[in-house]
Amino acid sequence: MKNADFMSAAARLADSMKQLEMAWMATKEEWSDSVSQRVEDEYLVPMHSQVQVMLDTVNKLTGVMSKAERACLHNREAGPIL
Amino acid sequence: MAESANVRSIDAVKNFHAAVVRFQEEARLSISSLEMQLLRFVGWMERDRPTFWKREIEMCYREMSEWRVRLHQCKMRKMGDFKPTCFEEKKALEKAKKDLEHAQKQIPIVKHWTNSAHHEANEYHGRASQMTQMIERDIPMLLAMLHQVVDRLEAYGNVQAPGQVANPFPTAAASQAEDVRATESTVAKDLQSETEVEQ
Numbered sequence: 001m002k003n004a005d006f007m008s009a010a011a012r013l014a015d016s017m018k019q020l021e022m023a024w025m026a027t028k029e030e031w032s033d034s035v036s037q038r039v040e041d042e043y044l045v046p047m048h049s050q051v052q053v054m055l056d057t058v059n060k061l062t063g064v065m066s067k068a069e070r071a072c073l074h075n076r077e078a079g080p081i082l
Numbered sequence: 083m084a085e086s087a088n089v090r091s092i093d094a095v096k097n098f099h100a101a102v103v104r105f106q107e108e109a110r111l112s113i114s115s116l117e118m119q120l121l122r123f124v125g126w127m128e129r130d131r132p133t134f135w136k137r138e139i140e141m142c143y144r145e146m147s148e149w150r151v152r153l154h155q156c157k158m159r160k161m162g163d164f165k166p167t168c169f170e171e172k173k174a175l176e177k178a179k180k181d182l183e184h185a186q187k188q189i190p191i192v193k194h195w196t197n198s199a200h201h202e203a204n205e206y207h208g209r210a211s212q213m214t215q216m217i218e219r220d221i222p223m224l225l226a227m228l229h230q231v232v233d234r235l236e237a238y239g240n241v242q243a244p245g246q247v248a249n250p251f252p253t254a255a256a257s258q259a260e261d262v263r264a265t266e267s268t269v270a271k272d273l274q275s276e277t278e279v280e281q
Contacts, residue, residue: 004123009115016108023101030094033087035231043224050216051109057209058116064202065123068195072131072188074138 001066002073010058017051020044092235099228106221113210113217120203127196135188142182149175 024044028036070078089095153175156168 001123003126004119006116006119009112009119012115013109013112016105016112019108020101020105023098027094027098027101030091031089031098033089035087035227036089039224039227043220043227047216047220050213054209054213057206061120061202061206064198068127068199069123071195072127072135072192074134 001062001069002077003069004065006058006062006065010055010062013051014055017048021048087235089231089235092232092239095228095232095235099225099232102221102225102228106217106225109213109217109221113213116206116210120206124196124199124203127192127199131192131196132189135185135192138185138188139182142178142185145178146175146182149178 021044024040028040149171153168153171156166156171159166
């Protein structure tokens with residue numbers, strides 16, 4: 001898109017979630033009891049879902065906004081739309 | 083009944099705490115960047131586009147009247163039997179008319195897509211507020227919990243001799259995160275009684 005970039009922020013969010021999950025996998029090797037299970041079940045699993053929902057929302061948002069942009073740009077402004 | 087803790091490295095928990103802090107910061111930045119991009123885009127749709135197409139319509143009218151004049155002047159250049167085709171002028175006038183038609187059609191199109199953009203932005207804001215709640219409420223709770231885990235482990239490390247089974251997490255601690263502070267005092271009591279037994 002020419003007038004907004006939603007994907008960079010979404011990619012950043014996705015990447016930070018991935019980093020957090022990797023950190024958790026490493027931690028789990030050293031910590032495995034009812035409290036660590038609680039960290040996973042009550043925090044990390046919901047956080048993962050929340051981020052996934054957010055990324056889906058941003059994808060949809062980008063789709064609609066790209067169409068809006070294409071429809072409202074003049075040919076001479078258009079150029080290559082990403 | 084208390085369950086035994088299975089933590090082989092306090093540093094692992096500390097590292098994870100740091101990873102959660104990094105994630106919280108990155109998530110905040112992502113949300114704020116998305117918000118900025120969305121504001122910018124909706125502003126472009128709401129303000130820039132209607133102005134742009136209105137200006138375009140005015141420009142097309144000017145072009146049309148200019149080419150009408152030129153066409154008229156061309157037709158006036160008739161000399162004897164010679165009739166100029168005025169092809170270029172006719173073509174340009176035709177183009178200006180088509181451009182005007184297109185620009186006029188863009189006004190309702192911009193309105194339609196501005197409404198769609200608003201609708202999408204509202205949906206996004208609903209999701210983003212849940213995400214913000216996660217960043218500003220759930221993550222601090224998780225951080226407090228991890229902090230407490232580290233504190234307890236360190237406290238037990240200071241009290242218990244090596245090789246003894248540490249139990250810094252009574253089952254009560256696995257309840258709600260809001261109870262974290264309450265269980266802290268339970269652990270302190272456990273610690274106290276264990277110390278007394280050892281003495």
